[in-house]
Amino acid sequence: MTSPGGLQDILPLSPLQEGLYFLSTYAAGGPDVYVVQQVLTLDGALDSARLRAAAQAVQDRHPNLRAAFRPRKAGQPVQLIPAALPVDFTEADPGANVGEVAEAERKRPFDLARPPLLRWALIRLGDERHALVLTAHHILLDGWSAPLVVRDLLTFYAGGKPPAARPYKDYLAWVARQDQGAAERAWRGALAGIEEATLVAPGTERAAVEPATIERRVEVARVAEVARARGLTLNTVVQGAYALVLAELTGRDDLVFGATVSGRPGALGGVEDMVGLFINTVPVRVRPRPSDTWAGYLARVQAEQAALLDHQHVGLATIQRQAGVGVLFDTLLVFESYPLDEEGLRTLQDTAGLRLASVTGNDATHYPLTLTVVPGAEQIALGAEYRAGAVDRDTAVHVLDRLAELVAAFAADPDGRLAAIRAGELVAVDSALSVPPTLLLDEFDATVRQTPDAVALRFGSASLTYAELQARVERLARVLVSRGAGPEKVVAVL
Known part of the structure; x- marks a missing residue:
């Protein structure tokens, strides 16, 4: 890494940064699914030179946006912060197709060792309309940070100077304490x-594949009203409903799925205005009981999650080691609720002489199935990103539709019991999931590779993990072959 001003700092990585660093290195050569992107449509007489200068000022303001990620000699990665770094700001041909430019930016790989890992592409669409494409590696920032970057950009463009921002290194120091x-x-x-993972796509390997997306919208007024009356958050309602969907799909009553948390500790002053990667992925364990009422069940889910609030900074790999069963889940639930000063943003737009006509985004995930929840004033936007080859479209559609049904069921009868969900509404596992045409032995081998330490068999006080069961099966197979067993021969096993 070279930079005009030399090296300013050497910092550790946050838990999620460490995970993304490993996954990005592991998936090198394939599509980079850890890229986040926003496309801003700007109306007004725009000065491209001023905008470029504003983008440079944003990068100068937040040192961590200049980071390079490299391993030390011992292999532990660190982030190197150059004192100065030119912004990566390009101008596309006037009239270029915005979608094609955005796609090209997403597909242009980032080298984590060569900053900047944030790019800006400006497209002139008319005399007073432009599109600005912001593309970054997810290791740099999260969804909460994106509107802060836009706020700073408009402030600098308007000739202003934002108040001093608390540096990301303060958060890393907080984690270390x-x-x-x-x-x-x-x-x-x-x-x-927990005896085994909750998997909707068992046996599939993690791969860098561009996901497909479907969306649904749910009326929110009644749901929010009932939730408030019971002291529940909308996030809890969605989490509890999603756990029931997983129960129907997997036939299990001890469920685990991943959830994205903001990761911004209230004890760290000014954290709400800091730019960087704070979010974390943590497991949510839910154990519904047929005798539960909706309200009682959701209150328990909320209380169990509240008890872990002070520990949400721990990395997922470390958390999963505590369970002792390897991978715990392969689906992720993302509840997007970012604070946005709409009045302040309108004032900034007036000062800058620009109007933010629209904002579209593209986020990053590597899970076979990721559900996104974006609450609005009148509707909840539900989205499902699914990875082809692991989860098919019919399954993703079913999950979204069933989730919407169960959220509505809570609002209709919060004191009703979970057992009252009509049997006709429950979907059998074989009809809800698309089963790939693979042999049972292949599925078993894949499960052994994925969760070798999970319990496969239990009899009384004795149990066998998948790895132990495989070892016994292989020993028995060798004995049978040595005694003449082979293809098409009938063998009685007592």
């Missing part, structure tokens, strides 16, 4: 007794 032992004990207790 936390009691790791206490956090690990909390997660160990929360996950105790």
Whole structure:
């Protein structure tokens, strides 16, 4: 890495940054699914030179936006912060297709060792209309940070100067000060007794594949009203409903799925205005009981999650080690609720002489199925990103439709029991999931590779993990072959 001003700082990585660094390195050569993007449509007489200068000022303001990620000699990655770095700002041909430019930017790979990992592309669509494409590697920033970057951009463009921002390194120092032992004990207790992962696409390998997306909208007024009356958040309602969808799909009553948390500790002053990657992915364990009422069930889900709030900074790999069963889940639920100063943004647009006509986004995930929830004043936007080859469109559609039905069922009868969900509404596993044409032995081998330490068989007080069961099966197979067993021969096993 070279930069005009030399090296300003060397910083550790946050837990999620470490995970993304590993996944990006592991998936090198394939499509980079860890790219986030926003496309801003700007109306007004725009000065491209001023906008370029504003983009440079944003990068100068937040040192972590200049980061390069490299391993030390011992292999542990660090982020290197150059003192100065030219902004990557390009201007496309006037009238270029915005979608094609955005797609080309998404497909242009980032080298984590060569910053900047944030690019800006400006497209002139008319005398007073432009599109600005912001493309970044997810290791740099999260969805909460995106509107902060836009706010700073418009402020600098208008000739203003935002107040000093607290640096991302302060958050990394906060993480280092936390009691790791206490956090690990909390997660160990929360996950105790889990015997196997909750997987909707067992046997599929993680791969860098561009996901497909479908969307649904749900009326929110009644749901929000009932939730408030019971002291529940909308996020809890969606999480509880999604756990029931997973129960129907998998036939299990001890469910785990991933959830994205903001990761911004209230104890860190000014954290709401900091730019960087704060979010984390943590497991949500839910154990519904038929005798539960909707309200009682959701209150328990909310209380169990609240008990872990102080420990949400712990990396997912560390959390999963506490459970002792390897991978815990292969689906992710993302509840997007970012604070936005709409009045302040309108004032900024007036000062800058630009109007933000529209904003569209593209986020990053590597899970076979990711659900996004965007609450609005009148509707909840539900989205499902699914990875072809792991989850098919019919399954994704079913999950979204069933989720919407169950959220509505809570609002209709919050005191009703879960057992009252009519049997006709429950979908059998074989009709809800698309089963690939693979042999049972292949599926078993894939499960052994994915969760070798999970319990496969239990008899009384004795149990066998998948790895132990495979070892016994292979020993028996060798004995049978040595005694003449082979293809098309009938063998009695007692």
